[in-house]
Amino acid sequence: MSANPAIGTPAPTLAGSAKALTALALALGTFMQVLDTSIANVSIPTIAGNLGVSANQGTWVITSFAVANGVSVPLTGWLMQRFGVVRTFVISVALFTIASLLCGLAWSLPSLIMFRVLQGAVSGPMIPGSQALLINVFGPNKRNTALSIWSITTLTAPIAGPLLGGYISDNYIWPWIFLINVPVGLFCVWICWKNLKSQETPTRKLPIDRVGLMLLFVWVGALQILFDKGKDLDWFNSPVIVALAAVTVIAFAAWLIWELTDKHPIVDLSLFKSRSFTLGTIALCLGYAVFFGNVVLMPLWLQSFLGYTATWAGLVSAPSGVTAVLTAIMMGRLMRRYDPRWLAASSFALYATSYFMRAHFTADSTFLVFMVPQLVQGFAMGLFFISLLSVTFDRLPAHKVPAASGLSNFLRITAGSFATSLTTTFWDRRETLHQSRLAEGISIYAPSYQQSLGQLHQLGLSDQSAAGAMTQAMVVQSYLLSSLDIFYLSAWLCVALIPLCFLVRRPAAGGSITAAAD
Numbered sequence: 001m002s003a004n005p006a007i008g009t010p011a012p013t014l015a016g017s018a019k020a021l022t023a024l025a026l027a028l029g030t031f032m033q034v035l036d037t038s039i040a041n042v043s044i045p046t047i048a049g050n051l052g053v054s055a056n057q058g059t060w061v062i063t064s065f066a067v068a069n070g071v072s073v074p075l076t077g078w079l080m081q082r083f084g085v086v087r088t089f090v091i092s093v094a095l096f097t098i099a100s101l102l103c104g105l106a107w108s109l110p111s112l113i114m115f116r117v118l119q120g121a122v123s124g125p126m127i128p129g130s131q132a133l134l135i136n137v138f139g140p141n142k143r144n145t146a147l148s149i150w151s152i153t154t155l156t157a158p159i160a161g162p163l164l165g166g167y168i169s170d171n172y173i174w175p176w177i178f179l180i181n182v183p184v185g186l187f188c189v190w191i192c193w194k195n196l197k198s199q200e201t202p203t204r205k206l207p208i209d210r211v212g213l214m215l216l217f218v219w220v221g222a223l224q225i226l227f228d229k230g231k232d233l234d235w236f237n238s239p240v241i242v243a244l245a246a247v248t249v250i251a252f253a254a255w256l257i258w259e260l261t262d263k264h265p266i267v268d269l270s271l272f273k274s275r276s277f278t279l280g281t282i283a284l285c286l287g288y289a290v291f292f293g294n295v296v297l298m299p300l301w302l303q304s305f306l307g308y309t310a311t312w313a314g315l316v317s318a319p320s321g322v323t324a325v326l327t328a329i330m331m332g333r334l335m336r337r338y339d340p341r342w343l344a345a346s347s348f349a350l351y352a353t354s355y356f357m358r359a360h361f362t363a364d365s366t367f368l369v370f371m372v373p374q375l376v377q378g379f380a381m382g383l384f385f386i387s388l389l390s391v392t393f394d395r396l397p398a399h400k401v402p403a404a405s406g407l408s409n410f411l412r413i414t415a416g417s418f419a420t421s422l423t424t425t426f427w428d429r430r431e432t433l434h435q436s437r438l439a440e441g442i443s444i445y446a447p448s449y450q451q452s453l454g455q456l457h458q459l460g461l462s463d464q465s466a467a468g469a470m471t472q473a474m475v476v477q478s479y480l481l482s483s484l485d486i487f488y489l490s491a492w493l494c495v496a497l498i499p500l501c502f503l504v505r506r507p508a509a510g511g512s513i514t515a516a517a518d
Contacts, residue, residue, distance in 0.1 A: 018195055022137055025191035026130045027153045029093050031160075032181050032188070033126040034153070036065065036100075036119065038161030038295070039177050043310055045303045046169040051109045059424055060228060062296060063417045064113045067224045068120030070413035071217050073406050074266045076125045078208055080132075084200040089129030090193045095122035097185030104175035104182075128405075133196060152325055160321075162299065166314030209266040212258050216266065219251035220414060227421030231428055267410075268403045271396070276504040280392030281408050283500045285415040287348060287384060290490045291377075292416035293423035294355070300424075301483050302370070305476045306363065316370045320378035327382020334383075335390065343387035345501040348494045350380035355491035359484050363476060394507035423486060430482035431475075438474050 040047070040061050048058030079088045099119035106112035168176045226244040233241050259265040272278045295317070302308035302316060334343060357373040389408075396404055 019137060021191055022195045023134060025188045026134050026137070028184055029089070029126050029188045029192070030130040030153045031157045032093075032096065032184055033123050034157035035161050035164070036123075036178075036181070037062075037069075038157070039165040040065075043165045043169040043174050043177055044300060046310055047112070047174050048109075050174060051112070053109050057109065059296065059300075059420055060109070060113050061116055063224060063228060063420050065116045065120040066413055066417035066420070067220060068117040069123055070120075070410050070417065071213075071220055072121045072124030073410045073413065074213065074216065075208075076128055077403070077406060078206055079125055080129070080201070081206055082203060084203050085129055085132055086192070086196045086200045088125045089133060090189055090196075092122055092125040092129065093185055093192070094189050096126060097182055097189070100178045100181035100185065104179035106175070133192070136199065137196075152328065162314030162317040163311075164314075166299075166310035166312070169310035171311075207264045209259075209262055209264055212255060212262060212266040215251050215255035215258060219248050219255055222247040222251065224417060224421065227418055227425070230421075231425040267407055268400070271400065271404050271407060274396060276394050276507075277392055277396065277404060277408075279500055279504045280388055280394075281411060283344065283348075283497055284388045284392060284408060285411050286497055287351065287388070287494065288412045289415040289419035290355075290493050291351065291381075291384075293419035294358075294486070294490055296420045297423050297427060297483065297486060301427075301479065305479045312367070316367065317374060319371055320374040320381060323375050323378025324381040327379050328386065331382065331386045335386070340387045340390040340507050341501045341504065343383050344391055345498045347380045347383035347387060348498045348501070350376055350383070352491045352494035354380060355487045355494065359487040359491060361480070361484065361487075363480050388501075390507055391501070391504050394505065427479070427482050427486060430485050431478045434481040435474060435478040438478060 044058040044061060047061060048054060051058075076088075083091075096119060099115055099122055102115040103112060103119060106115055164180075165177050168174065168180075222244050226241055226248060229244075230238075230241055235241055236245070256269075259267050259269050299308075299310075299313040299317060302313045303310060308316070331343075354373040354377040357376065361369065392408060393404055
């Protein structure tokens with residue numbers, strides 16, 4: 001399992017405009033893949049409305065891509081060693097471009113989800129491939145330059161995602177959020193194959209753990225469907241949910257036994273013998289799950305109940321990307337001066353601060369009030385990935401780092417997709433609870449109720465329309481209270497994760513960061 005394989009090619013032969021153009025194409029490959037994890041977030045209400053489904057059902061557009069991408073990551077190392085890094089990357093981008101075209105042509109939610117699964121499944125090698133090839137293009141002497149370009153690309157894409165998705169949804173039709181990948185993908189495929197095919201890496205035949213991969217797909221897929229459909233089917237009162245739970249448990253147990261006994265496992269579970277890797281991965285996954293759940297919730301809430309357009313919801317989210325990039329630029333200096341464990345703890349403290357700030361939102365909060373916590377979150381993002389990856393991969397043997405990178409990325413992506421389902425389920429459940437409590441405290445004979453009813457009558461509303469308007473106001477207030485509950489819970493979860501950063505060993509001085517943050 002590998003997400004950052006070594007490139008065993010000679011010194012780079014590209015120079016001048018060819019080198020710059022190839023670096024641009026590789027950066028765009030990363031940009032496209034990361035962009036597609038966030039561009040749909042602000043467009044979910046628009047997509048759902050156009051396809052005639054609820055916004056909660058529309059979140060499958062996000063989770064289906066994330067799960068498929070996560071499951072495909074373990075295959076990356078095998079593919080690159082079997083077919084070569086250049087060929088694997090170029091084919092992955094080509095298939096991703098075709099899948100993007102199919103997403104744009106989707107005629108229903110099931111068809112869109114099917115094409116998103118395909119898009120996620122074929123995109124596994126794109127991020128590690130672009131990282132490895134960028135390093136090769138610039139050469140070992142300029143490795144830090146290559147990684148800086150790669151890192152900034154992965155952090156600027158989340159800025160562009162909500163903005164671009166919102167603008168397209170408001171001014172054009174939603175399929176264009178996927179169709180814009182087509183010309184970019186064609187450019188990337190053409191330039192990379194033309195300039196890099198002569199630098200293909202050696203290939204060799206390797207066995208592949210087909211049983212392990214199949215079992216992995218079964219239990220992760222069953223668990224994701226369980227989370228997504230549980231709220232609609234009343235959880236374990238439904239035989240479908242019970243069956244999915246049984247499949248998850250049985251497939252996971254079989255997968256675990258198989259991976260521990262197979263000679264060439266798709267996932268190297270022996271990595272968990274390292275305390276730093278185990279605790280660092282737990283902190284990385286839980287922190288990312290909290291972050292990603294809120295990334296999905298915020299634009300959904302703003303558009304569904306506060307009257308924000310997709311563009312303005314994207315503008316609320318954009319500042320986090322700006323501060324994340326600024327922080328990432330300074331991380332090299334910070335890592336040399338400070339213990340990465342303290343930087344990781346600081347990231348959780350900043351996340352918690354951001355969520356505590358959100359927990360004081362009101363229904364009439366201004367755009368600036370919504371935006372400021374996003375700025376704080378950006379600083380947390382810039383610290384979070386790099387510092388935790390440094391802690392997680394500390395003292396691992398060099399030959400195990402690629403496998404460790406792939407495993408941590410798989411678990412992180414999967415945790416994010418599960419968090420999406422859990423967050424939306426919790427959001428709906430708490431809304432129901434708050435609405436019932438608000439309804440209990442309202443009496444049609446109360447002076448405040450009669451006064452509000454009279455004001456609505458003056459606006460020309462009938463008794464029935466006025467009652468409907470007041471019910472809608474109660475629903476908006478209930479979802480606000482539910483959102484505040486999630487923000488408070490997220491903040492305290494981040495506080496609880498701070499001590500975890502200090503249970504790992506202090507990383508060796510001068511340790512390098514070799515894994516992808518996103």
